[in-house]
Amino acid sequence: MSEFKFACPVCGQHITADSSTSGGQIECPTCFQKIVVPQAPASAETKFILSASQVSKPRPTATASETASRLNPLEPSRTRTSIPVATILLVLICAAGAFYLFRDQILPSRNRAAKKPAVGHEDGSASKSANPVPTNIVWSLDLTNAPFPDSIAAGGIRGSGFSCERATLEGGTLSLRQGKGWPPDLGVTILLPFRPGENFNGKTVEVAPGQAPPVPRVVLRWKDDQQQPAKQNIEGGYALKVAFGQPANGRMPGKIYLCLPDEAKSFVAGIFEAEIRKPKPGPPRPPKQKARPGFPG
Numbered sequence: 379m380s381e382f383k384f385a386c387p388v389c390g391q392h393i394t395a396d397s398s399t400s401g402g403q404i405e406c407p408t409c410f411q412k413i414v415v416p417q418a419p420a421s422a423e424t425k426f427i428l429s430a431s432q433v434s435k436p437r438p439t440a441t442a443s444e445t446a447s448r449l450n451p452l453e454p455s456r457t458r459t460s461i462p463v464a465t466i467l468l469v470l471i472c473a474a475g476a477f478y479l480f481r482d483q484i485l486p487s488r489n490r491a492a493k494k495p496a497v498g499h500e501d502g503s504a505s506k507s508a509n510p511v512p513t514n515i516v517w518s519l520d521l522t523n524a525p526f527p528d529s530i531a532a533g534g535i536r537g538s539g540f541s542c543e544r545a546t547l548e549g550g551t552l553s554l555r556q557g558k559g560w561p562p563d564l565g566v567t568i569l570l571p572f573r574p575g576e577n578f579n580g581k582t583v584e585v586a587p588g589q590a591p592p593v594p595r596v597v598l599r600w601k602d603d604q605q606q607p608a609k610q611n612i613e614g615g616y617a618l619k620v621a622f623g624q625p626a627n628g629r630m631p632g633k634i635y636l637c638l639p640d641e642a643k644s645f646v647a648g649i650f651e652a653e654i655r656k657p658k659p660g661p662p663r664p665p666k667q668k669a670r671p672g673f674p675g
Contacts (some may be wrong), residue, residue, distance in 0.1 A: 382418045384428035386411070403433055426453070460560060465571040509539035509556075517643045519587045519617040525634040531648035535564045536600055536640070545650040547578075547630050549657035552620065554634070555599070561607035565599040566636065566646055568618070574657075578622040578630070585618040587639070594618070596636070598644060628654050 380397050391408040397418035408415055412433040419428065444520045511534040515527065520655055529540040532552055542554045550572020555565030571594065585593050596612040616638045623631035638644045 380418070380426070386413055387429055388413070413601060432510050462547050479672060480570075488517055498592075508626055509541045511537075511539045514571075515645060515647050517637050517645050519639070521635075522617055524617065524619050524635040525647065527648045531634055531646055531647050531650045533636075533644065533646035533648075534641055534642070535566065535644045535646075536596055537642040538564060538600070540564045540566075540646060542646075542650055543650070545652035546655055547652040548655040552652060554646060560600070562599055566644075567597040567599065568620070568636075569595045569597075570620070574670050577625075579624055582619065582621045584620075585616065587615050587617055589614070596638065598638070598640070609620060610640065612638055612640065625654060630654050 381394055383392055383394050383503045385392055386406040386409060389409040391406055393404075393406065393416050395404070399415045400417045402415050403412055404415055414429045414431045414433060416431070419425060455536045466535070509532070510531050512527075515525065515533065518524075531545075533540050538558055543556050543558075545555075546553045550570040551567060552570060553565060553567045555562035557563035557565070559672060571580070571592075583594075591614060593614050596616060596618070598610045598612065600608055602608050618635065619635045621633045625631075631649070632652065633649050634647060
């Protein structure tokens, strides 16, 4: 009689038994389950480790993978190794997707820097305009060769790029402004000399820097950092040339060249088409009181 080894089908414990016990029942010394001792191998030199069967259950048939696992029990399972790798890849993909969806919240400082308005005013206030300051117009107080560009009136107001989006002519007040509402984001208003019943059809108004008063008052308009309206009155020392055309369909075409002596050297030049508005009526005058006759003495 010879000894051989077999494995417990429940806990895998290696058990040594005598060939005479083949087919009999024993109790596993580790898990205490009743098992059936397998048949002893024909050769005592075999390297295969047999597997017993549990009592009342058929003996399991070893597959090729199980046989290979028993031959080299220290080799890790490839299937088990692939599961953690797949889990890590899934976590990385989910993290990348979450970063893409919430990148604006994750990187707020970068977004604020991209949306921050450019500083274009000489007094340090932020520019409200995304328009560039034209470079094809040279600021000059000399009206001798004052150019009239064939483009929409544009320029620079307090260092910010200006483009005329709306123009109005009400009596003798010519306003060019940028922005949807009132007060405008940027604008310039010229109070031209105007008498009731007078019109500017085909007329040209020129004001030289050294012209003696009274001269038309010019008002620059903008919004400060708190979006509050601000303005600056300029009473003289500027160069102005306005040429009006012939009105049609309630609009007055014209051309303007204006250079101001403020610190930022504001200017506007180009063509415009102003909406003609009727002057607002002034406040009613109080009736004249008749002289009361004197009392006889």
